[in-house]
Amino acid sequence: MGRAEDRRARQRGGRRAAPGNRSSQTAAPASHAESVPSAQGATRTAAGGRAAARRGAAKGGRGAEGGKGRIRRLFTWKKMLGGFLGFCVLVIGAFIVLYMTTPIPAGNAAAKLQSNVYKYGDGTLLTRDGDVNRENVDLAEVPKEVQxxxxxAENKSFYDDAGVDLKGTARGLLNTVMGRGAQGGSTITQQYVKNYYLTQEQTVTRKLKELVISLKLDREESKDYILAxxxxxxxxxxxxxxIQAAAQAYYRVDADKLSVPQGAYLAALLQAPSQYDWASASDTGKKLVQQRWNYVLDNMVEEDWxxxxxxxxxKFPFPEEPKAVPGQEGQVGYLVxxxxxxxxxxxxxxxxADSSQEAEAMVGAGGWNITLNIEKKKQKALExxxxxxxxxxxxxxKRPVDGDIQAGAVSVNPKTGAVVAMYGGVDYVKHYTNNATRTDYQPASTFKPVILAAALDQGAVTQDDQKISVNTVYDGTSKRPVVGSDIGFAxxxxDDVDYGDVTVQTAMNKSINxxxxxxxxxxxxxxxxxxxxxxxxxTADLKAVPAQTLGTMGASPLQMAGVYATLDNHGKKVTPTLIKAxxxxxxxxxxxxxIGGQVVSREAADTVTSVLTGVVDDGTAQKSVRDNPLRNGQKVAGKTGTSDDNKxxxxxAYTPDLVTSVGLFGESxxxxxxxxxxxxxxxxxPGKGRxxxxxxxxxxWAAYTFGVSSKVSRFDLETDQGAAVQPSITTSPSQSPSEEPSEEPTTESPSSEPSKTQEPSETPTTQEPSETPTTQEPSQTPTTGTPTTGEPQNPLDPQFGSGTGSQ
Structure with a gap:
């Protein structure tokens, strides 16, 4: 019995007394007790010691594992499942209550539609837009195929669903709770409810109401009612x-006269009205809307419609040119x-707003008071x-080509980022596209300062492992193949001019490709x-190839004004902003x-500014800017640009207080x-007059800037490089170019050397050169920046870009 009890005690974790203590109270047969008394006693004593040790260990184990045990007992799978089911019941119950207590409200969208008011920066009225253009039509008046x-386009399951997309709604709720905005996925019913019955605010409450009202509306009204x-x-x-107003705005027909291709375009348009409007869309926007149009038609075929x-x-139905809203003639429409x-x-x-489509609808619905940063004086001066x-x-x-010239300009305060003036075109009524914001033309050589800023900011080195500065010497030979690139480019x-060995400063002044x-x-x-x-x-869609150095990407005057404003602001990011409030x-x-953070170092930005003063005082902008009679000693840094084929x-360019980008565009x-x-x-x-x-x-630029900035201003630069630094090598072009444009003066020999100071000298280092230099003997000084070996590439090959060069 003693041993059996010992085993049971061990199994119970030692909670009972050691059996050895009971042995003296247990009677044993006399013969056995007399024959092994001492051995049995020793055995029982040892067993009692071991039991005591086990009891101590068991108590320590229970202390360490007790907390874990309680957690396991608390979070059993049964309790977790019960909690989840209870939560589901609560949610379902809450939704039932919400469903029962939320009626379908009266439509309020039409009642809220009103004019927007636009003001100049000083608070005076710029304009107010007209009455909202809307005319409801019965669904029967819209061709079935257009329906x-x-x-x-929006909801292929519309005729079969219950009015909601639970998955899309859940995603939208999650994004709202997490502050990430919403994503697509709403049904036609949900979009109608949001547009007509609710506001556009992004809250969980609004989204839940949208879900409930959509379910009710789908039960109580026909699909035709909802689609209409x-x-x-x-x-x-x-x-x-x-749809009636849209049919008139885009095709000059009533809704009942819309063709299937036209209806498909209007349906595709809803995803991004401004981006997909053919009259103002970028090349990317035009591609996207055509893809969307094809998507709509393909879905119609798939559904047997x-x-x-x-x-x-x-064939794609190109829409008509838009008609300007009354009161938006001249520059007003572009600003609005x-x-x-x-x-x-x-x-x-x-x-x-959830999306650009919703945002457009919110702004288009009216009721906004919008104050712009535009300054009256500067706006009138730019015009x-x-x-x-x-x-x-x-x-x-007289000259058909004159009808193809479009101008755009943007002027920005580099200290505040405010867009103080904008020129969008000759007249919003006559030319709908805003030339100040369009991004479909090449910035050409106005991109060159970006390359220099990257070189200085990154501490780049030449092929000879020499750190690049404005005095680094490069070979300016035309069509010279680049060295060190996997992609050939020459x-x-x-005008195919060879310049020989030149410094980076001279290359910027003369815009040497x-x-x-x-x-x-x-x-x-x-x-x-x-x-x-x-x-x-x-630059999101650009390939990192050498041809980009010629500024072959698309850019707008607004973007380029921002780039140069950041340089003017000593490398702190400036995002041009039109709206004050x-x-x-x-x-x-x-x-x-x-005004954002530092995106390039101050030294790099200031050095680029110093270099760009050389373009004005010793380069391609001398005649128009340096020698302009309106200039009153203002310091100017800037860059010219002329794209391939003169398109x-x-x-x-900029002064310390004002940045302005002017672009001229050839558009048929x-x-x-x-x-x-x-x-x-x-x-x-013709042929020479670029x-x-x-x-x-x-x-x-000069007539505007010098007209509104009469005070003498100087750049506060932290650099000892740039236009005020004596160039290490100055050479002249070595091949005869074509006859110079009538706009530009010729190049003469350099004058005395400028002094080395932080502030560039007002005294130019050379006489007025043109962007097309004259013929002189080549320099024989060897290149220190890059070698000239390598197999030349055909510059007319599309993969290498156009071969005519840019200035």
Whole structure:
């Protein structure tokens, strides 16, 4: 019994007394007790000791594991399952209560529609937009195929679903709770409910109401009723609410006369009305809307709503040119459109709107008071400058090319980021596209300062492992193949001029393509594009290839003004901002701070500024800027640009207090308005009379800037490099270029050397050169920046970019 009890005690964890203590009380047979008394006693004593030790260990184990045991007992799978089921019951119960207590409200969208008010920076009235353009039509007046186009575009399961997309709604709720805004996925019913019955605010409560009302509406109303409400309340851009207004705005027909291709375009348009409006869309936007149009038609075929043979024969229906809203003639319409676009972006970024479509609808619904940063004096001065320096000289009746010239300009305060003036085109009524914000033309050589900024900021070195500075010498030979690139590239300088060995400073002054192509490769094109992005350019879809050094990407005057404003602001990011404040009865939008962090070092930015003073005082902008009689000693840094085939010409420049980018663009006056050359405009000699950046763009810039900035200002630069530094090598071009443009003066020999100071000297180092230099003997000084070996590439090969060069 003693041993059995011992085992049971061990199994119970030692909670009972050791059996050894009971042995003396247990009677044993006399013969056995007499024969082994001492051995049995020893055994029992040892067993009792072991039991005591086990009891101590068991108590210690229970102390360490007791907490874990309690947690395991608390979170058993049964309890967790019960808790989850209980939560589900509560949620279902709450939803039932919400469903029972939430009625379908009276439609309120039409009652809230009103005009927007736009003001100048000083608070005076700029304009107010007109009455909302809306006219409801019965669904029976809309061709059945057009009805199906909207269903195919937005919600193929519309005729079969219960009015909601639970998965999409759950995703939207989660994003709202986490502060990430919402994503797509709403049904046509949900979109109609949001547009007509509710507000656009991004809250969990609103989304739950949207879900409940959509379910109720789908039970109580027919699908035709919901579809009619959807197409009659949606915003289509161009100020048009509803399909009837949209049909008139885009095709000049009533809704009952819409063809299937036209209806598919309007259905595709709803995803992004401004981006997809053919009249103002970028090249990317045009591609996207065509893809969306094809998507709609393909879905119609898939749902057996359209015969495939008929669909295959359909062509994209280009919409008509838009009609301007009364009161938006001249520059007003451009300012209103640009302000609306900026406000819409802010509404999405700040989580007020789910998407760009919702943001457009919110702004288009009206009721906004929008104050712009535009200054009356500067706005009028910019308009006057463009008229006097350019448009008054254009005569499309005498010269058809004059009808193809478009101008755009943006002026920014580099200390605040405020857009103080904007020129969008000759007249919003006559030319709908805003030339100040369009991004479909090349910035050409105005991109060269970005390459230099990247080189200085990154501490880049040449192929000879020498640190790059403004005095680094490169080979300026035209069509010289770049060295160190996996992609061959041999760009041509303008007029195929060979410059021999030149410093980076001289290459900037004379805008030498071959030097900056090699400089970009030395820095690394990925780093160049990264710097461009940091400075404010859109480089998301660009390939890091040497051809980008010629500024072959697209950019707008607004973007380039931001890039140069950041340089002017000593490398701290400047985001040009048109809106000072915007508020409605339900929302107040305060723009984000236009001044950001340091994106390139101050030394790099200031060195680029110093270098760019050389373009004005010793380069391609001498005649129009340096020698302008309106100049009153103001310091100016800037860069000219003239793209291949003379399709665009730029001058972007700045004083310490004002940055302005001016662009001229060759756009055919005939639809579909392709890009065309500007050569010969205003009577310049055909074939030779290029519209260079140092010509009309620089003249517009100077007349405007010197007219509104009379005070003498100096740059506060932390650098000892740039235009004020004596160049280590100064050479002249070595091959005979074509005859110079009539706008530009010729090059003469250098004058005395400038002194080395932080502030560039006002005294120019040379006489006025043109962007097309004259013939002189080549320099024989060897290159120190890069070798010249390598197999030349055909500069006309598309993969290497155009071969005519840019200035």
């Amino acid at each position: 199906h186009a909207f269903v195919a 409400g959807y197409i009659n309340t949606s915003y289509y851009g161009r100020g048009a609410y509803g 359209l015969d495939k043979a008929e669909r295959d024969g359909m 459109k640009a302000a609306n676009s900026e406000l819409e972006r802010q509404l999405v970024e700040q989580g007020v 006057k400058s463009v008229k006097e320096q350019l448009t008054s000289k254009l005569d499309a009746k 760009p041509e300088n303008e 071959s030097v900056f192509a090699q400089l970009g490769v030395d820095v690394g094109m990925d780093k160049v594009l990264k710097t461009a992005s940091d400075l404010g350019m859109d 915007a508020e409605s009865s339900t929302h107040a939008v305060k723009p984000a701070d236009p 665009s010409a730029w001058f972007t 006056a005939k639809p579909p308005h392709p890009q065309v050359t500007m050569t010969g405009a205003t009577g310049l000699l 519209v260079n950046g140092g010509g009309y763009p620089a003249q517009i």
